[in-house]
Amino acid sequence: MATATVAQAADWPGRYHHVDQVLEQPGPRTDEAWMPGAPAKSFRENIKILVIGAGGLGCEILANLALMGFKDIHVIDMDTIDVSNLNRQFLFRPSDVGRPKAIAAAEFIMKRVPGVTVTPYHGKIQDKGTDYYMQFTLVICGLDSVEARRWINATLVDMVDEENQDSLKPLIDGGTEGFRGQARVILPTITSCYECSLDMLNKQTAFPICTIANTPRLPEHCIEWASVLEWPRVRGDEKMDTDNPDHITWLYNLAAARAKDFKIEGVTWALTQGVVKNIIPAIASTNAIIAASCCNEAFKIVTSCAPYLDNYFMMIGTDGVYSYTFQHEKRPECPVCGGELLDISVPRSWTVERFIESLIERQDIQVKKPSLMSGAKQIYFQAPPQLEAATRPNLEKLLSDLVADGSEMTVTATTLPFNLNVRITYI
Amino acid sequence: MSIDTQAHNIEEATVQISPVTQGPPDAKTRRYDRQLRLWAASGQNALEGARVLVLGGTATTTSILKNLVLPGIGHFTILDSAKVTPEDAGNNFFLEGQSSIGKSRAKEAVRLLLELNDSVEGVADESDLEEILKKRPEYFATFSLVIAHNVEPQQLAQLSSLLWADASLPPLVVVRSAGFLAEFYIQFHEHTIIDTHSETMPSLRIDKPFPALLEHAMSLDFANMDLVEFEHVPYVVILVRVLEEWKKAHGGQAPKTADERKAFKQQIAGMQRKHDEENFEEAEAQAYRAWATTSVPSDVAALFADPGLIGLKPDSPPFFHLLDALKRFTERPPHVLPLSATLPDMKSDTKQYVHLQRLYKARAEEEKEEFKKLLGVQIHDGLVSEFVKNAHGIKILRGRRWGALDEEEGDLANALQNGPREACTHLALSALSAHFAKAPGTKPTLEQLQAEAYTIAGKGFQAPEELEHALGELVRAPTADIPTTAAFLGGLVAQEAIKVITTQYVPINGSCVVDLVGSWTGIVN
Numbered sequence: 018m019a020t021a022t023v024a025q026a027a028d029w030p031g032r033y034h035h036v037d038q039v040l041e042q043p044g045p046r047t048d049e050a051w052m053p054g055a056p057a058k059s060f061r062e063n064i065k066i067l068v069i070g071a072g073g074l075g076c077e078i079l080a081n082l083a084l085m086g087f088k089d090i091h092v093i094d095m096d097t098i099d100v101s102n103l104n105r106q107f108l109f110r111p112s113d114v115g116r117p118k119a120i121a122a123a124e125f126i127m128k129r130v131p132g133v134t135v136t137p138y139h140g141k142i143q144d145k146g147t148d149y150y151m152q153f154t155l156v157i158c159g160l161d162s163v164e165a166r167r168w169i170n171a172t173l174v175d176m177v178d179e180e181n182q183d184s185l186k187p188l189i190d191g192g193t194e195g196f197r198g199q200a201r202v203i204l205p206t207i208t209s210c211y212e213c214s215l216d217m218l219n220k221q222t223a224f225p226i227c228t229i230a231n232t233p234r235l236p237e238h239c240i241e242w243a244s245v246l247e248w249p250r251v252r253g254d255e256k257m258d259t260d261n262p263d264h265i266t267w268l269y270n271l272a273a274a275r276a277k278d279f280k281i282e283g284v285t286w287a288l289t290q291g292v293v294k295n296i297i298p299a300i301a302s303t304n305a306i307i308a309a310s311c312c313n314e315a316f317k318i319v320t321s322c323a324p325y326l327d328n329y330f331m332m333i334g335t336d337g338v339y340s341y342t343f344q345h346e347k348r349p350e351c352p353v354c355g356g357e358l359l360d361i362s363v364p365r366s367w368t369v370e371r372f373i374e375s376l377i378e379r380q381d382i383q384v385k386k387p388s389l390m391s392g393a394k395q396i397y398f399q400a401p402p403q404l405e406a407a408t409r410p411n412l413e414k415l416l417s418d419l420v421a422d423g424s425e426m427t428v429t430a431t432t433l434p435f436n437l438n439v440r441i442t443y444i
Numbered sequence: 445m446s447i448d449t450q451a452h453n454i455e456e457a458t459v460q461i462s463p464v465t466q467g468p469p470d471a472k473t474r475r476y477d478r479q480l481r482l483w484a485a486s487g488q489n490a491l492e493g494a495r496v497l498v499l500g501g502t503a504t505t506t507s508i509l510k511n512l513v514l515p516g517i518g519h520f521t522i523l524d525s526a527k528v529t530p531e532d533a534g535n536n537f538f539l540e541g542q543s544s545i546g547k548s549r550a551k552e553a554v555r556l557l558l559e560l561n562d563s564v565e566g567v568a569d570e571s572d573l574e575e576i577l578k579k580r581p582e583y584f585a586t587f588s589l590v591i592a593h594n595v596e597p598q599q600l601a602q603l604s605s606l607l608w609a610d611a612s613l614p615p616l617v618v619v620r621s622a623g624f625l626a627e628f629y630i631q632f633h634e635h636t637i638i639d640t641h642s643e644t645m646p647s648l649r650i651d652k653p654f655p656a657l658l659e660h661a662m663s664l665d666f667a668n669m670d671l672v673e674f675e676h677v678p679y680v681v682i683l684v685r686v687l688e689e690w691k692k693a694h695g696g697q698a699p700k701t702a703d704e705r706k707a708f709k710q711q712i713a714g715m716q717r718k719h720d721e722e723n724f725e726e727a728e729a730q731a732y733r734a735w736a737t738t739s740v741p742s743d744v745a746a747l748f749a750d751p752g753l754i755g756l757k758p759d760s761p762p763f764f765h766l767l768d769a770l771k772r773f774t775e776r777p778p779h780v781l782p783l784s785a786t787l788p789d790m791k792s793d794t795k796q797y798v799h800l801q802r803l804y805k806a807r808a809e810e811e812k813e814e815f816k817k818l819l820g821v822q823i824h825d826g827l828v829s830e831f832v833k834n835a836h837g838i839k840i841l842r843g844r845r846w847g848a849l850d851e852e853e854g855d856l857a858n859a860l861q862n863g864p865r866e867a868c869t870h871l872a873l874s875a876l877s878a879h880f881a882k883a884p885g886t887k888p889t890l891e892q893l894q895a896e897a898y899t900i901a902g903k904g905f906q907a908p909e910e911l912e913h914a915l916g917e918l919v920r921a922p923t924a925d926i927p928t929t930a931a932f933l934g935g936l937v938a939q940e941a942i943k944v945i946t947t948q949y950v951p952i953n954g955s956c957v958v959d960l961v962g963s964w965t966g967i968v969n
């Protein structure tokens with residue numbers, strides 16, 4: 018209540034002149050039952066919204082929400098500010114480098130837009146439980162991590178209780194990469210979810226170890242050799258910090274020397290950093306477009322003043338402005354929101370190890386270190402060490418000797434926010 | 445884009461490329477790292493040399509400027525004689541709420557925008573646009589780009605004609621928005637691009653191998669090669685070899701029919717020793733390259749008829765001298781573009797891959813020297829290399845004056861047929877402009893806007909249903925500069941401005957319309 022009073026006190030006549038034009042009168046595509054005026058404007062007082070990520074998209078999202086009239090905004094981010102953020106994360110100044118993003122962003126918004134409360138949390142989304150997420154009307158995600166998005170997506174789908182309307186929290190997800198980006202509206206359990214579209218992600222280039230070790234052709238191969246093979250060999254258990262310029266320089270020097278030996282051109286310091294950090298180009302303009310799109314949908318959802326996106330908007334800005342708005346369909350075998358088992362056909366000749374490799378390669382699963390169970394039978398466990406050692410002999414056995422044709426198997430992994438159940442058939 | 449500015453940019457961009465860093469980058473490179481990976485030092489230099497003029501300090505223009513100041517535009521001026529109103533203070537992130545009310549809108553916005561980047565220069569000009577148009581038209585010549593948002597229709601008409609009249613004057617970006625709908629248009633005469641960042645790969649010339657490549661492919665002794673070497677012969681070499689043998693057996697012809705092509709692939713498969721050599725599998729998968737004739741891509745060939753090549757003078761822009769040389773290069777056998785030195789990755793080992801790469805590089809260097817002999821003027825070697833490397837993707841855009849779409853017979857009718865939804869959004873915004881031209885500051889009725897739309901569209905116009913969707917939204921919010929629409933446009937317009945300024949990537953040619961009720965964008969031309 019205190020928040021609402023402060024917020025009202027900060028409003029001045031004319032403050033919402035622009036936004037109010039679409040809240041005081043319906044448009045041709047507005048639902049007929051819509052109530053303009055005070056009911057449409059009530060979101061300013063009674064909506065609590067969560068923004069995940071205070072980076073490139075997050076900064077833009079926070080500014081948009083504040084100007085649109087959202088007054089109770091929460092933001093989570095685990096990162097601190099780096100100098101390379103300043104070309105787009107416009108709530109931060111050089112003097113903020115090293116500070117937590119969530120805190121610096123919240124302070125700035127509250128200073129610039131009077132009457133708005135932004136509550137920051139500097140930490141991981143996984144630190145918070147269902148009670149926390151239940152307090153929001155809506156969640157907007159501006160993340161660059163696939164793993165974090167899978168987690169929040171699975172969490173929000175899991176939270177849906179058919180008996181309780183309020184348990185359904187729309188999730189608006191934005192993502193950018195260079196001149197490309199997408200914004201989408203996910204109604205957990207109702208529309209296609211983040212997991213449903215996992216196979217649309219660009220596949221990361223992975224170089225085979227034998228190329229890196231024996232037959233390098235590209236500068237990237239030399240850099241991977243330095244970081245994947247030489248670092249652990251020479252520096253042992255020391256953790257590589259890709260933000261530490263000394264570490265990058267060390268890798269660069271090794272990679273450059275190897276490239277010289279093999280007569281390969283093109284190893285530079287910037288490329289070394291790009292490869293080991295897996296840097297994705299990022300610019301203010303793309304973030305602005307996608308964040309605006311996310312907030313526009315949030316505004317339409319909470320005010321009902323216009324129909325909201327159903328359910329996917331993507332944009333490519335390299336050759337003119339190309340965009341495509343479409344309905345992404347639910348995947349019946351989606352491990353998060355679908356009900357059906359994922360069927361996997363496996364050659365009878367495959368060992369457990371070969372099967373695990375094939376799981377890792379699958380674009381629709383994206384798992385790094387899977388553990389396998391069939392019923393109560395432990396097929397292979399990545400951890401703890403004793404269990405790994407106990408199940409390791411199974412790696413060389415045929416999967417078909419351990420798991421019967423047509424039976425179910427459970428795949429788990431630390432990066433997987435759910436248990437994936439699959440049905441194995443042999444071919 | 446004005447010819448002079450552009451020529452200047454290209455030259456400057458390639459001359460000033462910083463040397464490849466061999467150590468940790470300096471502070472500036474670290475700050476701009478994520479964008480330098482898109483447009484490199486050459487694009488950054490162009491941005492830093494650009495001067496942008498923005499008319500009006502609205503929520504939309506400050507959003508655009510934010511996305512130009514952050515990446516480091518050289519200079520911007522906001523021309524705005526208005527004082528901050530309570531309404532402005534509510535929708536603009538680059539005003540400080542109530543404390544900005546009553547102050548100069550240009551000064552407040554410039555002050556807050558400059559906080560984003562120390563290396564940018566910003567000027568608040570409180571002069572009156574009307575007065576400048578009348579008495580100081582030369583004002584605009586000092587800028588490289590002018591951006592106008594919701595400028596009063598008569599003034600916009602004057603400004604656009606003024607800038608169109610002289611090709612050396614800057615391009616104009618016209619931005620119009622109301623509520624959930626918006627549109628922007630770039631008025632320019634000509635825009636040439638060397639580095640379009642085309643995703644098409646240049647030809648490897650497998651069907652027309654250069655002598656060193658053919659000689660190398662024919663010299664290999666597949667039968668007596670050790671297995672490791674055999675498994676790592678690059679597919680390019682395998683294809684050149686098989687194709688040459690095929691031609692010898694088929695009267696000099698490449699495989700043509702489906703059967704022949706199948707036989708060609710079988711011939712590749714038949715060379716394998718173990719039937720799982722990945723390089724041979726790759727050769728089979730890439731076999732189409734053996735019968736896909738390398739020629740000048742049709743988009744590039746079409747440029748050879750460009751009016752820019754007529755009456756070429758020593759002081760013509762370097763782009764056209766390069767294009768002229770390219771045309772003459774391709775007139776000679778084997779009628780192909782200069783070879784690209786870039787070799788994609790393929791199954792191979794270091795020795796064989798690097799050897800092949802060197803063959804391509806040496807040949808590309810030779811052809812570049814041949815190309816240079818065809819140049820009528822001296823051009824910096826860096827620029828020639830850039831041109832030759834990107835020759836398969838070069839582009840020339842020719843624009844039209846602002847307003848041509850609505851005024852020229854049949855154009856709008858065509859647009860309405862090709863994309864009714866998009867064209868109706870444009871037409872609706874034109875109708876709103878026409879209304880404001882007659883009755884500034886008054887709220888239009890649906891009937892008034894319909895009448896304006898019919899007048900603009902002319903005789904025989906049958907409104908598609910999408911027109912009412914658009915007009916209805918404008919009646920609802922005729923003067924609303926909504927923060928999210930402003931931010932959306934801010935991103936799009938800045939993105940296009942960056943493409944125009946850096947002469948990299950391809951800007952829109954036509955009108956880009958935005959409908960944030962339906963959450964879509966489209967192009968009208």
Ligand SMILES: [Zn+2]
Nearest residue numbers: 210213351354
């Ligand atoms: Zn799903």
